[in-house]
Amino acid sequence: MGMPTFGNILTIGHVQAENELYKHYHYPEMLIRYDSNFIAFKRMPSIHEFKETEEFLKAFHLVHNQSHLKFEFPDNEKPDEGLCQYFKDSGYDVGWLELYFIRPHDFLGSGKHAAITVSEVTERNLNDFIDLQYETDKQNGETFAEGKVDLNRQQFEDEKFIKVLAYYGGAPAGTMNVIVSDKFVEIDDLAVQEVFRRKGIGSQLQQFVMDRFPDHTVILVADGEDTPKEMYQRQRYKCAGFKYEVQRID
Template identity: 55%
Template sequence: MEQITFDQINILGNIVEENALYRHFHYPEMLVRYDSNFIEFKTIPSLTEFKEIENYLRDFHVKRGQKHVKFSFPANIKPTEELSAYLADRGYETGFLELYTIQPKDFPSITNNPDIDIQAVTDRTLNIYLDLQYKHDLEIGNEFAEQKADLIKRQFTDHDILQVLAFYKGSPAGYVDVIVSNETAEIDNLTVDESFQKKGIGSRLQKFVMDSFPEKVVILVADGEDTPREMYKKQNYLYQGFKYESYKVYED
């Protein structure tokens, strides 16, 4: 298949405005999810263009009770020094994402641990899956956790999304979502509960994905400043590029 790019990454949101410079994504079902409510630039804007679009997005969000603005910049291009200085001066948090891919056959073999059980979520285990994610999502806030629970229920009925749950000695310990397309399987929301980390659960969740979709290219996006990206490299994932993002949360 062709080179995998950030264009293959699923974005949960609707395009409500698009022109030569940007796409505006909006997801009214979950207004507090930054990754679903943002502007994606197609080219690096000038500072004048950015300020104009910043005002547009801020006004759009204020009318809907949203307290953030977020901007995503074109892949493999850093914002200009002038723009970066403006973002820093205005109190934006700026970071970058990294895109990785792997052929399932290249994922390292894993010694079976009978204490770990990986299952696709079913009607019987959906509430367990919901409870574990709700516990983690509360760290972001009650509103986010409530809206995320509704999202999980909607995605449970989506045939293009596989929800996976990990148990350790019978206790729910982690999860991952897999977004399936014709050619790719995207690993999303890979999480291991803090009390069960360093037991190989994250690797077993990934291996379940590899075994479930052996003919697809498995893709994932990692925080460019987070430690899991080093694990992905050791697991034979291939680096495909980077992408800068900036966001700001307003107090009122």
């Protein structure tokens, strides 16, 4: 089985336009979801090319009442000093993502815990899942959280998505989205309520995937500057690459 790339990570959004330089993703169903409304460069742009693309996206988003600009760059390439200086001068936040993968038999979990139960979401507990994710998503604003409710209900009806819910002592404590393809299983939106953290819930959510899909490669994306990636490294995930991105809210 080949090494995963960021191309194996699901992008929620429609390809609005594509040329030799970039793909433009647009998602009118949730305009506030920045990860669904952006431009992904297929090769590293020059400063001139970036500025032209920036003006295009700015005008497009203005028509759709969107206040953000987001750009992703090719896998495993860092923008040069000239671009980085332009990002700084123009008020962009610069960050990078890291792609991790693991074979389920290599996963180093924290062991079973009697107080933790993890199961696939059904009609019976769908509202528990949605309510818990709503609380997590509120940190990005009420509008974003409400949009995620609709997205979660839509995905629940799609067979390539599995919603997973963890309980601690009978109380809803953690959620996770799983996206299934032929060779890979992607873990996304893994979140544990703050009051239940450091109890092994995140590990048990991942263990659910390892047990359910022993013959797949499990993949996920972590923020390059956040501490969760250190947990993945301890659990024996391997890094398959990185991707730079910039974002600005006007």
